[in-house]
Amino acid sequence: MEPKSLFLKREGFTSKNKILNFLIIAQDFDYSLKDLANFSGISYPCMKQLKKDLIKNNWIVHTRNVGKAQMYKLNINSKKVQKFIEFYWSVIESAQDDKPSSSYTHSGTQGVSISARNI
Numbered sequence: 001m002e003p004k005s006l007f008l009k010r011e012g013f014t015s016k017n018k019i020l021n022f023l024i025i026a027q028d029f030d031y032s033l034k035d036l037a038n039f040s041g042i043s044y045p046c047m048k049q050l051k052k053d054l055i056k057n058n059w060i061v062h063t064r065n066v067g068k069a070q071m072y073k074l075n076i077n078s079k080k081v082q083k084f085i086e087f088y089w090s091v092i093e094s095a096q097d098d099k100p101s102s103s104y105t106h107s108g109t110q111g112v113s114i115s116a117r118n119i
Contacts, residue, residue, distance in 0.1 A: 016054075
């Protein structure tokens with residue numbers, strides 16, 4: 001089952017996009033390669049192959065080892081990653097602007113649009 005991400009719908013369901021999509025949403029924690037593959041919806045062999053490129057280009061950083069598992073997280077100190085995160089949220093906001101606004105109302109108050117970025 002493909003993740004229902006506005007970013008992926010707009011930019012494509014590539015393996016790298018799926019990983020970055022997950023890591024941007026869940027950037028507070030570090031993950032093993034197996035977890036990254038599972039949560040991103042890609043195969044483990046594909047994740048192992050992409051790991052080399054993601055580390056080489058400073059997209060992800062090794063944080064620690066837990067037993068035999070190596071843990072990684074998004075490299076938020078990289079200028080390239082920071083720019084990509086800005087691009088990611090601009091794609092999400094643009095996609096939301098194209099849709100009829102969905103808002104939550106409570107006790108007759110004015111509706112407020114909700115996005116994952118603001119939570």
